[in-house]
Amino acid sequence: MYCPSCSFQLTQSSSYCNRCGANLNLIGTLTSSHRNRRTLMLWLWVGVAANVVILGMILGSLVLMKDGTIAGRLGTAFAILASLSLLLIDGLIVWRALSGTRDINKRALPVN
Ligand SMILES: [Zn+2]
Numbered sequence: 001m002y003c004p005s006c007s008f009q010l011t012q013s014s015s016y017c018n019r020c021g022a023n024l025n026l027i028g029t030l031t032s033s034h035r036n037r038r039t040l041m042l043w044l045w046v047g048v049a050a051n052v053v054i055l056g057m058i059l060g061s062l063v064l065m066k067d068g069t070i071a072g073r074l075g076t077a078f079a080i081l082a083s084l085s086l087l088l089i090d091g092l093i094v095w096r097a098l099s100g101t102r103d104i105n106k107r108a109l110p111v112n
Pocket residue numbers: 003004005006007008017018019020021022
């Protein structure tokens with residue numbers, strides 16, 4: 001294991017670096033917090049992409065219904081199911097974002 005601050009090779013697991021005195025526990029906490037934020041941003045972008053795709057599908061079904069290409073009942077059922085899946089996906093993303101934020105806040109607080 002190497003010190004993330006000065007790259008000194010650490011021989012045993014300790015709370016502080018022997019060379020520069022960096023708090024290794026705090027650095028580990030910050031790294032984990034940064035990783036959580038990146039995961040959260042990935043979830044948000046996946047959510048935005050899913051919303052764009054599903055909204056496009058709903059608009060497409062409305063256009064096909066208006067053209068008469070698909071039956072009105074089929075188009076309506078598709079639009080309703082797509083809207084429900086949109087709500088489900090958005091709910092999952094909001095839930096994930098809120099639980100991720102709670103984890104970040106818990107870990108970012110110093111223990112000592
Ligand atoms: Zn160091």
